[in-house]
Amino acid sequence: MLDIKLIRNEPELVRTALRRRGAQAEASLDELLELDRSRREILVVVEEKRSLRNSVSEEIAKLKRDREDAASKIEAMRAVGEEIKRLETELKDVESALEEELLRVPNLPDPSAPDGGEEDSVVLHHWGTPREFAFDPQDHLDLAVARDLIDMERGARTSGSRFAYLKGDLVFLQFALVQFALQRLASKGFRPVVVPVLVRDEAMYGTGFFPTDMQQVYRVEADGLNLVGTSEVPLAALHMDEIVDESDLPLRYVGYSSCFRREAGAAGKDTRGIFRVHQFDKVEMFSFCAPDKSAEEHDLMCSIQQEILQELGLPYRAVNIAVGDLGASAAKKCDLEAWLPTQGRYREVTSCSNCTDYQARRLKVRAKGEKGGPYLLHTLNGTVAALGRTIIAIMENYQTEEGSVEVPTALRPFMPIGMERIGR
């Protein structure tokens, strides 16, 4: 959420920034300003009346204590009370309309995010050299099906399309990745957290997934809860409504959870294998930091992501995502795309966003300390390991001619003893 005061005082600055996201992002700006104006107009009147009521009520109390007659004042205040009630209703209507509009306005993009849509994202650099195969490489699903490591048919029978069973040694690989990722991040000061995956609406609104991306979310209507699409949601909500001590910053967490996405609108896209499924597991890092430190923090998180792919020996490229492709809450986002030999291209495996104070304002996450305060923090999130996609990248890049998969050396300490190869 944007600061209404910023919109009020610098409407043109906001308009210009939002225009980069597209016409509809700035569409509600004028209506918003009008609602804000009328809110303050009504507020002034209400407060005057309340002030009057307060002082007269005191007089009434005094008269009653002295056992004098207060009937005429009480009678007068009855009318004022009704007037206040009427104005309060009016005020509340305006305020909820304002709130509703405000919740739909996306974050202001960072100047360093490139203009344009998906195709305008800027490749920052490459790492690693895609392997030359002396044979025809197979894709992850062929490799896995041959050894019954991924079962899409039965997944579909049980749960529908885009659900899978992961089986056998691939399960060990997944948990090796989890251990590797968690330990690496913990050693860098990120506190491991297993998060709730069912969350209240507040957490969804607070992180900016509601109302914009409601159609992507599985909802458990009976309990009014939502399945999270990423542990970013419960991690961000961890400090909801809190004023933390500035000296504890930055607060760094690494979460592990299953993630659930409806993938509405992705029909026909990436239908093969487990590249795009409704349920996958992910290790995610999250940071709350001081507002003047978030650019630095973003760099740190991006470098951690790269370090991990490098240790896994997966060739990748880093991409600065264009404004049109940013989520509502991100001011800036960088993806890492790993090389998939059978697709002959780089595909997204991690993503790292700086949400500035957008989520913090919605969630009311603040700090105070020497700098004074309470002031809003900045929040950042980044993938450490999206297990499904990382497994795909490992399988495809580390496959052997006979169809087994070598385990990257970095993961071997976390595999069953002696297991250096999967599917032999």
Add this chain to the structure above:
RNA sequence: GGAGAAGUGGCCGAGUUGGCUGAAGGCGCUCGCCUGCUAAGCGAGUGAAGGAGUGAAUGCUCCUUCCGAGGGUUCGAAUCCCUCCUUCUCCGCCA
């Protein structure tokens, strides 16, 4: 799921014949004083949100709201009524 109890400021904790309590008292914290050091002691300060006014500015003045959340009763509610949420205890069930 059933039966009870409770939710007040950073923390503990007063506050039920509704009115002068944003909130006693204590702890903690900050600043100052004092003291070889430390401890103790003394003094002052110490919640948040919104709005109006004022200033070049760090600000300052005033008002409103907030005692788990939302409604209601009343001239007036932390105090009375209703709904919801959360926590605790006991029982049942269960990974």
